[in-house]
Amino acid sequence: MTEQEHDLIMYLERDQLVSDRSRPVPPASLSRRATVALWALRVFVLVTSAMVVYTFVSQL
Amino acid sequence: MTPVPGSIPEPALEGASADGRGGGIPGSLTPEDLIRSKDRFRVHNARQGRRRWYLLWLLVGPGILAMLGENDGPSMISYATSGATYGLGFFLPFIVVTFGMATVCQEMCMRIGTVTHRGYGQLVLERFGRLWGWFAAGDLVVTNLVTLVAEFVAIRIGLAYFHLGAGVAALLGVVLVLFTLSGGRYWRWERIVLGMAIFNGLFLVAAIMVGPSWGSVGRAMVTFSPFPHGSLNTLLLLVASTIGATVTPWMIFFQQSASADKGMTPDDVRHGRYDTVAGAILAGLFGCGALIAGAALATHGGANIQGLAGAGFPGALAGVSGKAVATVFALGLIEAGAVAVLTISASTGYAVGECVGAPHSLNSSARGAALFYGANIGAAVIAAAIILIPGAPLLSIALNANVLATVLLPVALVFMIMLANDHELMGRWANGRTTNRVAIGIVAFISLCGAAYAIDSFLQAVHLI
Numbered sequence: 098m099t100e101q102e103h104d105l106i107m108y109l110e111r112d113q114l115v116s117d118r119s120r121p122v123p124p125a126s127l128s129r130r131a132t133v134a135l136w137a138l139r140v141f142v143l144v145t146s147a148m149v150v151y152t153f154v155s156q157l
Numbered sequence: 158m159t160p161v162p163g164s165i166p167e168p169a170l171e172g173a174s175a176d177g178r179g180g181g182i183p184g185s186l187t188p189e190d191l192i193r194s195k196d197r198f199r200v201h202n203a204r205q206g207r208r209r210w211y212l213l214w215l216l217v218g219p220g221i222l223a224m225l226g227e228n229d230g231p232s233m234i235s236y237a238t239s240g241a242t243y244g245l246g247f248f249l250p251f252i253v254v255t256f257g258m259a260t261v262c263q264e265m266c267m268r269i270g271t272v273t274h275r276g277y278g279q280l281v282l283e284r285f286g287r288l289w290g291w292f293a294a295g296d297l298v299v300t301n302l303v304t305l306v307a308e309f310v311a312i313r314i315g316l317a318y319f320h321l322g323a324g325v326a327a328l329l330g331v332v333l334v335l336f337t338l339s340g341g342r343y344w345r346w347e348r349i350v351l352g353m354a355i356f357n358g359l360f361l362v363a364a365i366m367v368g369p370s371w372g373s374v375g376r377a378m379v380t381f382s383p384f385p386h387g388s389l390n391t392l393l394l395l396v397a398s399t400i401g402a403t404v405t406p407w408m409i410f411f412q413q414s415a416s417a418d419k420g421m422t423p424d425d426v427r428h429g430r431y432d433t434v435a436g437a438i439l440a441g442l443f444g445c446g447a448l449i450a451g452a453a454l455a456t457h458g459g460a461n462i463q464g465l466a467g468a469g470f471p472g473a474l475a476g477v478s479g480k481a482v483a484t485v486f487a488l489g490l491i492e493a494g495a496v497a498v499l500t501i502s503a504s505t506g507y508a509v510g511e512c513v514g515a516p517h518s519l520n521s522s523a524r525g526a527a528l529f530y531g532a533n534i535g536a537a538v539i540a541a542a543i544i545l546i547p548g549a550p551l552l553s554i555a556l557n558a559n560v561l562a563t564v565l566l567p568v569a570l571v572f573m574i575m576l577a578n579d580h581e582l583m584g585r586w587a588n589g590r591t592t593n594r595v596a597i598g599i600v601a602f603i604s605l606c607g608a609a610y611a612i613d614s615f616l617q618a619v620h621l622i
Contacts, residue, residue, distance in 0.1 A: 106190060108197040110422055113274050115187045115516070118417075122275070122582065125284040125575075135285075138571055139292065145564045145608050148615035153561075155618045157550055 192520040193420040196344055200425070216428035217435065218347045219270075219415035222500055223263055223408045224256070224436030225354040228443050229497030230311020230490055231304065233360060235398040236444050237451030237470055237486075242391075244455035245373045246383040248399060249448055253378070255403035256441040258599045260433055262570060265577045265588065265596065266409045267429040270416035272586045277413040278511035281572050284579065293572060294512040296565045297406050298536075301505045303554060303561060304407065305540030308494040308501065310551045313544060315490035318471040318483065327541035329491075330498045334537040337499055338530060343418050343519035346503075354496045357439070359489035361446035366485060367453040367478045374449065390613050397563045397610040400603055403444070405562045406569040407504040414507035418518050423586060450486055453478050498537055506533030564607040570600045 111117060127135070196215075203212040239248040266277060273280060278297075282290025313326035337346050376382075385392055412433075421429060454473055471490070475483035503519070509532035510517025516526035523530045544551055574596050577588045588596070 102191055102194075105194040105198055106186060107194075108201050109190060109194045109420065110274070113190075113193065113197075113420060113422070115189050115518075116185045118274055119514070121283045122273075122280065123283075124286065125579065125581075127285070135289070135571070138568060141604070141608070142296075142565060142568050145611040146561070148611040149561055149564050152611075152614040152618045153553065156553060 220432030221436035224440035226500030230494035236447040240448035240451030266413040270413035311494035318487035364446035364449035411504035
């Protein structure tokens, strides 16, 4: 690395470096209520998506 | 120490410094780091030199691109269909409302990307587990592929007015993707796409050229009337399409990842907000332009145009408003499709790279981020190939793409709100109470519209109503 490049890199925040961004953030701890709500959301989306896809296919 | 604009800075101290520099410590540095640091050097100098407009010029991009990218082929066809079917009325101000909703959502993902320097897919995967991460990415890839097909359809419709076929549309889209990716620099990619996106204004030009009654436009804007009549299913389809035309999963992935890739920091949040609001205003104006242009057909058999799902728009406009309007509208469709091909392909690349954990930056070379570039180009190539299949139901795909995006949107929005409220990640940049109330209201409204359309259409398809 040249001196110029060394100086330029200081304009990045430490956590902007690729090596830092690749480090995973710790998992979130979800409450039981939040987990249930997320599963309900997943079921809702799967059911409505299936309806849209079925409707689309039946129109072909 | 204050670096002189345009000069190479003097040697710096390690750690965060008082003059606003970040203080990254060279360790295992990559070419991507060096390229991004050059962009940050320019931002730093502009800020130190109090060159406000230059600073704004450097920092705008992701917000305008997300908003104008979403003013894509299917969206403009959807707006023009609303205008041709119902004239100037409810849907005109409804477009403005949906861009208001988009502003709230996009500001959140800009803020998350700017503060965490990470993309949406990566954060969902790491914070909520692989299942949710892959669900979000899978949801995005499916809707992106369908939407990309619709973009190529829009390009094809626009080119068809100039007597050019599907092969030219497919080639144009893929060549544009290859060309914009060839520089290995986010800044270059962003500026080229921004330059193209300005031509979304052609829809506003078309609107002015059809000579609408500006009194009617003003009345519709203020009163949300006349309210559309007709079948409930058609109305729900148009409402869901209009929402799907302004708030979509790919926009969330794109703006958050692009803000991080651009190298924005919490110091840039204010400019990120300007960028997002400017994008929403431009996109709202141009979207309304498409509806107003389409409304010229309302008293000339506009309902029949809807049946063609937009394929006949330029030709029909030529008959009613003249060839000049039709040419502008056709060029607008080509632009809308082309810009969206670029932004949606990029969001696919970001999502795949983030979820697999592979390098994912436009500041990387193709060799350094092979999967990112491969997914980006691959998505465009697959969509281009589909429009070349004889007899493929392309027009039906174009209209249903937005509806599918609307139905799948709640998952993306819920995770985005959770991330924006994550104090461990966001610190003082986490959502406030008012933002949360508005955001939750938006998610509920969008979910309700998507579900209402899905259920109504499904019941009709199985002949229960």
